[in-house]
Amino acid sequence: xxxxxxxxxxxxxxxxxxxxxxxxxxxxxxxxxxxxxxxxxxxxxxxxxxxxxxxxxxxxxxxxxxxxxxxxxxxxxxxxxxxxxxxxxxxxxxxxxxxxxxxxxxxxxxxxxxxxxxxxxxxxxxxxxxxxxxxxxxxxxxxxxxxxxxxxxxxxxxxxxxxxxxxxxxxxxxxxxxxxxxxxxxxxxxxxxxxxxxxxxxxxxxxxxxxxxxxxxxxxxxxxxxxxxxxxxxxxxxxxxxxxxxxxxxxxxxxxxxxxxxxxxxxxxxxxxxxxxxxxxxxxxxxxxxxxxxxxxxxxxxxxxxxxxxxxxxxxxxxxxxxxxxxxxxxxxxxxxxxxxxxxxxxxxxxxxxxxxxxxxxxxxxxxxxxxxxxxxxxxxxxxxxxxxxxxxxxxxxxxxxxxxxxxxxxxxxxxxxxxxxxxxxxxxxxxxxxxxxxxxxxxxxxxxxxxxxxxxxxxxxxxxxxxxxxxxxxxxxxxxxxxxxxxxxxxxxxxxxxxxxxxxxxxxxxxxxxxxxxxxxxxxxxxxxxxxxxxxxxxxxxxxxxxxxxxxxxxxxxxxxxxxxxxxxxxxxxxxxxxxxxxxxxxxxxxxxxxxxxxxxxxxxxxxxxxxxxxxxxxxxxxxxxxxxxxxxxxxxxxxxxxxxxxxxxxxxxxxxxxxxxxxxxxxxxxxxxxxxxxxxxxxxxxxxxxxxxxxxxxxxxxxxxxxxxxxxxxxxxxxxxxxxxxxxxxxxxxxxxxxxxxxxxxxxxxxxxxxxxxxxxxxxxxxxxxxxxxxxxxxxxxxxxxxxxxxxxxxxxxxxxxxxxxxxxxxxxxxxxxxxxxxxxxxxxxxxxxxxxxxxxxxxxxxxxx
Numbered sequence: 098x099x100x101x102x103x104x105x106x107x108x109x110x111x112x113x114x115x116x117x118x119x120x121x122x123x124x125x126x127x128x129x130x131x132x133x134x135x136x137x138x139x140x141x142x143x144x145x146x147x148x149x150x151x152x153x154x155x156x157x158x159x160x161x162x163x164x165x166x167x168x169x170x171x172x173x174x175x176x177x178x179x180x181x182x183x184x185x186x187x188x189x190x191x192x193x194x195x196x197x198x199x200x201x202x203x204x205x206x207x208x209x210x211x212x213x214x215x216x217x218x219x220x221x222x223x224x225x226x227x228x229x230x231x232x233x234x235x236x237x238x239x240x241x242x243x244x245x246x247x248x249x250x251x252x253x254x255x256x257x258x259x260x261x262x263x264x265x266x267x268x269x270x271x272x273x274x275x276x277x278x279x280x281x282x283x284x285x286x287x288x289x290x291x292x293x294x295x296x297x298x299x300x301x302x303x304x305x306x307x308x309x310x311x312x313x314x315x316x317x318x319x320x321x322x323x324x325x326x327x328x329x330x331x332x333x334x335x336x337x338x339x340x341x342x343x344x345x346x347x348x349x350x351x352x353x354x355x356x357x358x359x360x361x362x363x364x365x366x367x368x369x370x371x372x373x374x375x376x377x378x379x380x381x382x383x384x385x386x387x388x389x390x391x392x393x394x395x396x397x398x399x400x401x402x403x404x405x406x407x408x409x410x411x412x413x414x415x416x417x418x419x420x421x422x423x424x425x426x427x428x429x430x431x432x433x434x435x436x437x438x439x440x441x442x443x444x445x446x447x448x449x450x451x452x453x454x455x456x457x458x459x460x461x462x463x464x465x466x467x468x469x470x471x472x473x474x475x476x477x478x479x480x481x482x483x484x485x486x487x488x489x490x491x492x493x494x495x496x497x498x499x500x501x502x503x504x505x506x507x508x509x510x511x512x513x514x515x516x517x518x519x520x521x522x523x524x525x526x527x528x529x530x531x532x533x534x535x536x537x538x539x540x541x542x543x544x545x546x547x548x549x550x551x552x553x554x555x556x557x558x559x560x561x562x563x564x565x566x567x568x569x570x571x572x573x574x575x576x577x578x579x580x581x582x583x584x585x586x587x588x589x590x591x592x593x594x595x596x597x598x599x600x601x602x603x604x605x606x607x608x609x610x611x612x613x614x615x616x617x618x619x620x621x622x623x624x625x626x627x628x629x630x631x632x633x634x635x636x637x638x639x640x641x642x643x644x645x646x647x648x649x650x651x652x653x654x655x656x657x658x659x660x661x662x663x664x665x666x667x668x669x670x671x672x673x674x675x676x677x678x679x680x681x682x683x684x685x686x687x688x689x690x691x692x693x694x695x696x697x698x699x700x701x702x703x704x705x706x707x708x709x710x711x712x713x714x715x716x717x718x719x720x721x722x723x724x725x726x727x728x729x730x731x732x733x734x735x736x737x738x739x740x741x742x743x744x745x746x747x748x749x750x751x752x753x754x755x756x757x758x759x760x761x762x763x764x765x766x767x768x769x770x771x772x773x774x775x776x777x778x779x780x781x782x783x784x785x786x787x788x789x790x791x792x793x794x795x796x797x798x799x800x801x802x803x804x805x806x807x808x809x810x811x812x813x814x815x816x817x818x819x820x821x822x823x824x825x826x827x828x829x830x831x832x833x834x835x836x837x838x839x840x841x842x843x844x845x846x847x848x849x850x851x852x853x854x855x856x857x858x859x860x861x862x863x864x865x866x867x868x869x870x871x872x873x874x875x876x877x878x879x880x881x882x883x884x885x886x887x888x889x890x891x892x893x894x895x896x897x898x899x900x901x902x903x904x905x906x907x908x909x910x911x912x913x914x915x916x917x918x919x920x921x922x923x924x925x926x927x928x929x930x931x932x933x934x935x936x937x938x939x940x941x942x943x944x945x946x947x948x949x
Contacts, residue, residue, distance in 0.1 A: 329360020393706030411449025506544020842922020
């Protein structure tokens with residue numbers, strides 16, 4: 098189940114997956130909303146037609162089953178807060194998949210286990226003996242996470258009152274292979290063998306395993322599938338189901354959905370799928386053939402004994418290309434020929450930059466192979482670590498004691514740490530030999546560390562911070578706070594990485610005030626600790642330092658394109674779109690500024706070409722191409738043989754930092770799934786469940802509008818809103834890009850939903866969608882392949898208070914993204930860039946709240 102990865106997996110295997118750059122509150126923090134002050138489901142970002150719990154943390158959908166007129170939605174839930182922890186099964190029911198009723202907690206964690214993801218079935222023949230044939234039991238099959246050992250095993254619970262109350266089976270677990278990476282059972286009745294079929298994940302092995310049982314208690318191993326497709330992260334929450342191809346019930350294919358994190362198509366979490374056949378024992382995916390990248394002009398293939406005209410700084414890249422792995426490195430593969438650029442010379446601790454000569458951009462794409470660490474380039478960071486700005490050091494945590502700082506709790510111990518603590522990933526980026534590190538005895542400890550009072554007499558407070566991403570204002574923060582008159586007026590937190598980096602508070606408006614620094618660790622879940630060092634007052638703002646391992650395109654001194662590895666020693670294709678930089682001078686930089694785990698970069702075969710190369714991830718099949726669709730699974734027993742699927746509308750890259758309260762986490766709109774032949778290939782397609790239309794009101798429309806080189810209101814004020822259902826059809830003309838902008842408003846806020854005819858891609862750009870600065874991986878552009886049909890592009894767009902879901906074509910291209918815009922931003926616009934497009938028709942419906 099995906100939640101587990103936040104704790105142990107994030108800590109042990111992701112190995113500093115994201116460079117630590119601090120989330121800052123540059124203005125005084127607004128007080129948290131008090132539940133009594135506002136009615137439930139009316140908070141700023143509260144979805145109006147997507148399921149959310151009234152309060153607290155939610156992630157994976159679980160136990161999806163239809164029984165006696167009700168669709169059951171269980172879900173990973175923390176009954177005790179709005180960050181991950183104490184995993185249990187929450188519960189809601191619906192008669193139409195749109196209007197949901199939240200019910201009491203179904204399956205609770207206890208002293209011995211947390212209740213991880215799984216599924217539910219109706220045992221109509223009472224094969225378990227938990228009920229009767231007249232009153233068959235509903236049986237939940239879930240992963241028990243054993244707190245003392247970390248072992249994950251499959252267990253049962255049952256209900257004989259339509260899922261309202263549950264009893265855990267005394268014979269649990271029913272499958273235990275002694276693994277810490279064995280989870281998320283999806284169980285269904287397999288009629289040909291009159292038996293139960295379980296699909297379950299061997300997460301780190303990138304395998305799905307199939308078991309069979311006559312009674313849900315005694316299971317026999319059938320087969321394994323994998324590794325295949327995208328394997329850049331753990332495999333989780335599998336699902337297997339049959340669908341008719343193009344509605345032909347004589348042509349049935351099986352779909353295997355495998356959710357992956359990280360390593361998804363848009364970065365972080367995602368839902369991939371395979372199409373194939375299942376014979377009752379084994380799933381066989383269709384063979385998609387071998388891949389040949391586009392041809393082009395090779396700019397650098399690293400086949401020489403030296404780097405030629407490319408120049409290096411630092412020691413990380415050595416004196417010339419590597420012939421594969423270097424000393425101390427695992428097996429390196431996926432590169433072409435005999436040589437590649439490899440920054441593991443001297444291990445992860447070494448840094449350096451490899452730079453190409455300047456060249457004139459005269460091709461459409463730059464294709465290359467990249468591997469190594471997943472540490473993206475972050476705008477605004479410095480490549481060189483200089484001395485801190487001049488100023489007054491309030492604390493450097495040297496000398497073996499906290500001095501006159503005071504502690505509470507047990508997280509900070511009696512003295513500063515001297516670096517990495519037991520069982521912790523490598524800590525880096527601190528100065529000297531001491532730092533604050535609250536990982537003492539692991540994430541389970543909590544406490545505070547508070548400075549004596551000081552006077553703010555300079556313009557900035559600068560400090561180094563790393564560790565968990567749990568901001569002030571969340572239920573269980575890991576944060577550094579500036580207190581004035583006992584109130585928190587500034588705060589900073591880590592970014593779920595052990596590397597410390599500079600944070601800076603502008604305190605000009607607080608000049609002359611008495612203040613204190615308080616370091617808080619109130620979190621016992623994943624990344625429940627904080628690292629802090631070198632707190633100082635200065636008249637100069639400290640600039641965060643790059644911790645990237647990336648390949649960058651530099652134009653006019655600015656990084657305009659960037660790619661990073663996937664925490665893998667296997668290189669894969671990547672591509673930069675050069676079209677916006679035609680005829681400009683550019684350089685390629687291969688950058689390793691990271692000294693922690695996976696702190697190296699691999700690169701090879703830079704090629705100028707007219708078409709983009711596609712990576713394994715891009716060549717995989719995805720149920721959704723957005724950032725926010727994960728742990729997707731489907732309902733069993735749905736009426737009429739329908740296959741409805743739902744996903745957690747979030748991403749583990751930033752799930753704990755999204756700015757919602759008192760709940761955190763939403764589910765996608767349920768989707769009706771189908772298999773369709775598109776461009777000669779069978780694809781999994783989806784469309785919003787039909788009952789969404791029951792919320793529609795006040796339609797407005799436009800027809801036959803030609804838009805040329807402009808942005809204009811789609812229809813006018815009548816089309817504006819925060820909860821909308823939009824259908825639009827465009828006819829291609831000569832515009833380079835076109836589409837719609839939603840949630841437009843003051844300050845240039847907008848969420849762009851567009852189409853690029855050249856690349857034949859649908860895209861969503863949320864870089865200016867509102868609050869985007871809480872995590873460096875949140876802003877960005879997501880793309881999905883979509884070919885125009887008969888010269889037309891059809892879009893269906895669902896806009897909610899904090900999300901957009903875009904369905905392109907026949908539903909083969911779907912992009913789901915969270916957005917957090919100003920509530921006043923409700924505009925809808927149509928646009929065309931560098932040419933014209935015809936909007937054949939657009940209809941905009943306002944959607945009523947499903948909470949009413």
